[in-house]
Amino acid sequence: MKNVLRYVKKYRIFVVIPFASMIISIALDMFNPYLIGIMIDRVLKKEEFELLGKVLLGIGIITFSRTILGYIREFTFDYLSTRVSIELKRDIFNHIQSLPFSYFDRMNTGELMSRIGEDVDNVWRAVGFGIGLAIENTIYFITAFAILFSMNWKLALVSLITMPFLAILAMRLEKKIGKAYEDISDHVAVLNTTAQENIAGVRLVKAFAREKHEILKFLELNKTNYNLNMKQANVWGKFFPAIEFISNLCVVMVISAGGLFVAGGSMSIGELVSFNGYIWMLIWPMRMIGWLTNLIAQASASAKKIENIMSIVPEIKDSDNPVVPEKIQGNVVFENVSFKYGEEYVLKNINLSAKAGNTIAIMGTTGSGKTSLINLIGRYYDVCEGRVLVDGCDVRDIHLETLRNSISLVSQDVFLFSESIAENVRLGKENATFEEIKEACREACAHEFIEELEDGYDTVIGERGIGLSGGQKQRISIARALIKDASILILDDATSALDMETEYQLLKNLNNRQRKATTFIIAHRISAVKNADEIIFLENGEIVERGTHQELLNLRGRYYEVYCEQFKDFENIQQEVI
Incomplete structure (x- = not known):
């Protein structure tokens, strides 16, 4: 919860105002039992009726004042919690935006949605209601307890008998309910992910007639969610009645012992009624222990999930003194570049040079590393070995926003x-x-x-x-x-769904642009790459062939095989090669 408290500190004034209102309201409330005791002992018993108007006026003023103060307290607490919620959601979203592609390779959308939505709302409830109520009840408890000791220390000790049992119950409840909420939070993320994937992919589900299977899968997850919530309810059900019983037992013990004091003449009826009023200021905090523990445990579990995300340090970020070029021309060079996902290399010793305005085409089999190669230019991933240079500068030294602003990407x-x-x-x-x-x-x-x-x-x-x-x-x-x-244009299989005529016209338009960008084209069709300044053919993460269209045809290697496969129905392929 440390990060949450950091947000609270930003709005100190909205912490001071409700707490000041709370303290004044509690101080006024402390007079109510005293005034009721005076009414019983002096107005009703001694018939000092001239005090009745003053007592009623005092109670009325206290009630009206506490109403105004209560409104101020609730409004400012709600404003504070809403501001914390807004800023927390904003910062989580901003932080998620700063994380690299590699983070999203292993993270589900549904889980992130749970953190921004449900978990932040849990924190909002704790800040808006839980923390303020916990402090209010603590003040009530300490103040009422001090007054009770000053009134009758023997009777006050009687009320203390049940306190250790309540403390033990509260600690055990917090431990068990906290674990239950962590399990619920984790499972809700899985449930949200499943729902999000099925809604987004509903056409695929229907196309394969998998509705029943997906419904049963969701029902199974929903049943698990139900069981986890019932487990939490079972914990709550075991402890809450015990807390209620002990807190009510305290009242019974005080009234019984107080009755003996009244009978013995050491205490008046009015004092006993006042004492009983202050006792309820002890009982309500005790009764609220379970509810507050439940609320704080839920918020604490959510805060841990949020902090797990916020504690992730972006792997790809600006260097300490990044280079901020006025204009990126678009010269791109790969020097002995190797890259791997985990322990598996997907690119090995890549050397490639593209002058500003040139077009580089990349071909290869599925999984040969084509997309991984172009992802290194904009630092969507960082190289493991070697360097990627843009205008002679290592991309890791260039200001990240400037670098990416100079790149236009059309992903597959x-x-x-x-x-x-x-x-x-x-x-x-x-x-x-x-x-x-x-x-x-x-x-x-x-x-x-x-x-x-x-x-x-x-x-x-x-x-x-x-x-x-x-x-x-x-x-x-x-x-x-x-x-x-932008100075650099990357087309990652961007024309695969176009017909040949449209593709031809599009590529022609790109070549005829007044300011031609350095273009990287990933494609499987010869028609999309044949006019490139250089074509490279990747296989198992290595460049196995490179050259112009005609040079690669003359080489009669992998590129030639693809060409023959795509143009096998045309006659005289041999003559065209010659």
Whole structure:
């Protein structure tokens, strides 16, 4: 909870105000039992009726004042907890955004959603209600106990008999309920992940007629969630009645012993009634022990989960003195680069040079390391050995934001937001005008089909581009990259869903741009790579062939085999090679 308290400290004024209101309210409340005792002993018993108006006025003033103070306290506590919740969610989200690709390779979306949503809400409840209530009850307990000792120390000792038992119960409850909430928090993340994956992949589930299987899987997880919550309820059910019994037993013991004191003449009835009023100021904190323990344990379990995320140090970050170039030209060099996931090398001793404005095509079999290679340019991952240089500077020394602002990436997994087409394209350039958006879409061969849509560029597309074909989604994502006008353009299998004619026109548009970016094209089709300045062929993480289209055909190696496979229906392949 240390990180949570750090947020609370930022709003000290909203801690001071409710606590001041709370203390004044408690101080006023301490007069109520005293005034009731005076009413019994002096007004009713001794018939000093002239005091009745004063006593009632005093009780009325106390009640009204406590109402105003209670409103101030609750409002400021709620404001404080809401601000903490907002900033905590913001910082978790910002921190998640700073984490590298490798973190998301092993982390589920549902778990992260649980941390930002449910776990932050648990902390919010603790800050808004739990902490304030715990401190209030502590003050009540200590103050009432001091007053009780001053009134009748013997009777006060009687009320203490049950306290050790309550303390033992509270400690045992906190230990068991805390473990129960940790288990629930972990399982809720799994449940959310399953739900998120099935909702996102509902079309795939339906296509394979797996609805029943997925429903049964979710029901099984939901049953486990039910069992964990019942386990928590069982813990609560065992301890709460015992806490209630002991706290009520305290009242019975005090009234019984107090009755003997009254009968013996050492205590008046009014004093016993006042004493009983103060006793309830002890009993309520004792009764609240279970509820507060439950709330704090839940928040503590959630805070640990949040802190686990916040404690992760981003592996990829700026160096101590990063280089901030005015303009990145786009010269890219790989020097003896090797890269691995875990212990397995996926790239081995890669040497590659791309001058500004050149086009480098990357081909290879599935899993040969093509995407891993281009991911090193923008430091989405860092090399294990060797260096990647941009304009002669190691990418690890370049200011990260500057580096990535100079790169436009179209990944093989096209992602479009549930926004209009124009807003999705504008993601590449925040202040882009509508004319710039249309021009980028023309270059990406997307303008024609967008214009045919009912709402044109204002068409709101579904989640991840639902409602568009694969080729349409690819063209919008390419337009998003082109509008950025970056020095380095990376197309990771970005034309795989396009027909040959559209692909040809798109590549032609890229070559005819006024300012040609250094372009890296990953593709499986010869038509997409044949005009590149250099083509490299990867196999098992190593460059096995490199050269221009004609040079590789003359080599009659792996590239030639792919060429023959794709153009096997054409006649006279041999003559074209010659």
